[in-house]
Amino acid sequence: MIEYKNVGVSFGKFNVLSNVNFHVEKGDFFHIVGPNGSGKTTLVKTLVGLLKQSEGTIDINTKNMGYLPQKLNLKNLIPMTVQEVIYSGFKKPKLFPSKSECQLIKDWLKKMEIEDLFGHSMNYLSGGQQQRVYLIRALISEPDVLILDEPTSALDPSFREKFYILLHEIQRNNKTTIIHVTHDLTDAIKENCKIMYVDQTIKFIGSYEDFNKFEHRGHHHD
Numbered sequence: 001m002i003e004y005k006n007v008g009v010s011f012g013k014f015n016v017l018s019n020v021n022f023h024v025e026k027g028d029f030f031h032i033v034g035p036n037g038s039g040k041t042t043l044v045k046t047l048v049g050l051l052k053q054s055e056g057t058i059d060i061n062t063k064n065m066g067y068l069p070q071k072l073n074l075k076n077l078i079p080m081t082v083q084e085v086i087y088s089g090f091k092k093p094k095l096f097p098s099k100s101e102c103q104l105i106k107d108w109l110k111k112m113e114i115e116d117l118f119g120h121s122m123n124y125l126s127g128g129q130q131q132r133v134y135l136i137r138a139l140i141s142e143p144d145v146l147i148l149d150e151p152t153s154a155l156d157p158s159f160r161e162k163f164y165i166l167l168h169e170i171q172r173n174n175k176t177t178i179i180h181v182t183h184d185l186t187d188a189i190k191e192n193c194k195i196m197y198v199d200q201t202i203k204f205i206g207s208y209e210d211f212n213k214f215e216h217r218g219h220h221h222d
């Protein structure tokens, strides 16, 4: 579904990523981990088309991708309501969603525990509430591939756990491919997932079990 061949990204003379080779199959739950500044966000930006690679090829076999960016800097934006942000997640802009779409939005607001906030301005929401709204925005068009860059950074621990359970439901029920960038795998569900360790290049790809062995060997410190 997604294939990277010898992909490199440079900013001027600075090589952020080089020789990146991996593929993602339909239905994969793919965790991307790595230290600060290792190129994780840069990698997902090439995936969603926000950044062009400097070398190599990227093949993507779907058009319907949902994306939750890492930086949600709303302070600089025009004031928007929760409703407007969620509607902007539809692939084709629309003023009035269909009945079934409205129901879907309602269900998600409930699952994200923000059902009372639909008409509110985003500026009145806390960071964690805003993050939940952006999650709904990414989910609302029922994408084939969901790309989440640090989606739980502003969520409190109890909701974080619920959120990962919800993600697994989406993956199972809709066969959604999920690509998840994180610093912290603690709460993420690790069964049947793939883990990719990035540090300028791909240092490891495999199961969680093998990832633990890799970490024990301390390979990511060399």
Ligand SMILES: Nc1ncnc2c1ncn2[C@@H]1O[C@H](COP(=O)(O)OP(=O)(O)OP(=O)(O)O)[C@@H](O)[C@H]1O
Residues within 6 Å of the ligand: 011, 016, 034, 035, 036, 037, 038, 039, 040, 041, 042, 043
């Ligand atoms: N537009 C840009 N111009 C120049 N350098 C950039 C640009 N975007 C990112 N970088 C640099 O590329 C490197 C990788 O950044 P990136 O955001 O991809 O890392 P990351 O692994 O997502 O980090 P974190 O875990 O801290 O979010 C950093 O050193 C960053 O300063």
